[in-house]
Amino acid sequence: MTPPTTDHRPQTTVPLLEIRDLHATVEGNEILKGVDLTVRTGEVHAIMGPNGSGKSTLAQLLAGHPAYSVTSGSVRFDGKDLFELDPEERAREGLFLAFQYPVAIRGITNSYFLRSAVNAMRKHKGLPELDPLDFLQVLEDKLKAIGWDDSFMNRAVNEGFSGGEKKRNEILQLAVLEPRLAILDETDSGLDIDALKTVAAAVNALRSKERSFVVVTHYQRLLNYIVPDFVHVLAEGRIVRSGGKELALTLEEKGYAGVGA
C-alpha cells in the first residue's frame, strides 16, 4: 500500500478522490480486491466492466452503504479519510450517488424531499435554510437549465415512476444538490435511446471545471453521449486497464475478454 504523497504538488492538482489498494467484502465475500483510482477535479472517469466485476459495489461503498465492509486500503475525498465520514456527512461534503435503483418514499413529494436535502447541505455549510418559495425559485432555474419541466415535483418520491423517470429524477437531484463528485451507477440501465439522450444531455450540462464524475456503466453506448476523459476496466475486483475515451470503443469491438478482463 503506497501512502498518498501529494503534498508537494500544486494545490489545484490535489486529487478530489484517491482510492488506494481498496479491498471490500459483502456478506464475507471479497468483491473488491485492490482497487486504485485517482480522480481530479473537473475530470470525468468511466468505469466499465462485466457483470459481477464490482462496479456497483465500488459506487455504493464510496457513498457508505452499510452492506459493504472495507477490509483494507484507503479512500481520501478532498484530502479527508472518507471512511471517517458517515454517509450523510459524505453527501454534505459533496459526494453524490445517482442510484441504479432509486428508492420510493410514499407520501413525500419530490419537491419536499429535495428541499430537505438542499437545506441539510446548506445547514452543513452554515448557510440559511431555504423556505418553500425560495426553493421553488432555485428549482425552476435548475429545471430550466437542464431543459425539463416541473411535472413530477409534486408526485411522491419515485413512487410509481417509470424507469426513465427515476433516472431523470436522480439527475435532477444532482443538478439541485450541486455535488463536487457525482457517481452515476448504471444510469443508462433500463433507458431507451431517447431517454438516454435526454439524461446524457442533462449530465453534460452539469459538467464543469469544479465538478468530477465517475460514470459506472456496463455498456459503451452511454459514453457516446457522456464522453469521458478516462476509461477504466474493472474485472474481478481490480482495475485491469485504464486509458482514454478510445478504450471504450476497443471494448465495444472486442468485448471485455478482448482487453484481458
Add this chain to the structure above:
Amino acid sequence: MTSIESQVLQPYKYGFTTDIEAEVVPPGLSEDVIRLISMKKGEPDWMLDWRLKAYRNWTKMTEPKWSNVKYGPIDYQAISYYAAPKQRPKVESLDQVDPKLLETFEKLGIPIAEQKRLAGVAVDAVFDSVSVATTFREELAKHGVIFCPISEAIREHPDLVREYLGSVVPVNDNFFAALNSAVFTDGSFAYIPKGVRCPLELSTYFRINAQATGQFERTLIVAEAGSYVSYLEGCSAPSRDENQLHAAVVELVALDNAQIKYSTIQNWYPGDEEGKGGIYNFVTKRGACRGKNSKISWTQVETGSAITWKYPGCILQGDGSIGEFYSVAVTNNRQQADTGTKMIHMGKNTKSTIVSKGISAGHGQNTYRGLVKILKGAEGARNYSQCDSMLIGDQCGAHTFPYIDVRNSSAIMEHEASTSKIGEDQIFYCKQRGLSAEDAVSMIVNGFCKEVFKELPMEFAVEAQNLLGISLEGSVG
C-alpha cells in the same frame, strides 16, 4: 437498525407534576363514594340515580379479557375516584386562575391566553377532574352554542343532558363504560343548535395530575339538524411510577344533515422503556348518526399510554349518513395498542371509510381491530377499509383483525391492507442526500401517515408533527 430504533425511542418529554393541592377522596368504590361525588358536584337526584344504576350494573359485570394486550390485575378498590384542585375558583377570566395551573398549561404547550387571542380556539381546560377555565363562552353563546363542563351542563341544562346522556353508550354497555357512568367527575358538553355552524374549533385538554387518581371523563356532543362542529381533544400526562387507569366515555349525536368532526391527539405517559408506570387508556367512544345525511368523522393520533384500548365507532342510523375513522397509532418500547373502529350500517345508502395506520417500534405491539356490520335494512351500503402497518426494528409486532358482517347483498365492501418495514435502503437513500437517520425516519413515517394527518385541523396537524418528530409541510402541499 439500532440507530433508527434508538431515535424513535425518545424519552417522554412531558414528565413533570404540578404542585397544586388536591382534594382527594380516599381510595375505594362503593355507593357511598358515588353519593359523595354526586354531592360534591351538587348534582340533582336523577343524576345520582343514574350513577347508582350504572354502579349496580358494573358490580355484576366482569372485566373483559378479549383484547390483544397484556397487563396485571387492576385493583378497583385501590383507586381514588375523585380529585379536585383544592383551590377551585369560579372563573370569569383567566386572571383568576391559579398561576401555577396556567404555568402547567404553558409547559404542555397549551397557552390558553395565546389561543384565546390568536387562534380563536375556545378551551375548556380539564385539570384533573374539574374544569377550571372556559374561554370564549360568550362568543359561542352569541351563536347559541353551549360549551361547558358537563358537571355544569347537568345543573344548567338538565333537559338536554337527560335526553342524550347514555343514549349512545348505555350505562351497561361494557365494563369500563359502566364504571365511567358511575363515577365520572367531569368532561365536556357541547350543544350546537339547529343550522348553526360552530364559529370556533372546540378544544379540550385533558390532563391527569394527582397520583393514583383514575380519570373518568365524560363527553357529550349534540349537533342539531343542519349544524356543524369540529372538536379537538388533546392529552398529555406527567410521569408516574404506578399505572393509572383512564376510562373515558365519549358520546356524539348528529341529527339530520349535521356534521361532527372529532379529532384526538393522545400523548399520555407510555411508561418507561420497560413499560413501567404508563397510563391504561380504556376508552369507549361512539357516535350516532341519527339524522339523514348526517356525518361523523373520528380522527385520532395515538402515541401515548402503556395500553391503548379503544374503538371509536359510528352507528349509521340515518339514511345517507356517513361515518369516517382515520387513525395513527404508534407503539414503541413496551407499549401495546388494540384499537380500531366499529361501523354499524343501519340506514339506506350509508357510507363508511376506515383508514388505519399502525406503527410499531421497540417491543411495541400494535393491533387493528375493526368491525363493519351491514344490517338487513341497509340497502346500498358502502365501506372502504385500509389498514397499513409499519414496523421499525425486529422486536415489535403488528396484528390485524378485521371483522366483516354483511346481512344485505347490495353492500359494496372494499378492504386493503399492507405491512411494510422501514428499510435500510430507504434510510440509506435519504442519508445519501444529506439527511440524518433521524430526519429520514421522520420523513418516511410522516409520508406513511399522510392520509390521516391531512384530516386533522391545521393546529392539530402541527401537534401531530411535534409528537412524531415529523416535518409535515411538504406532504400537505
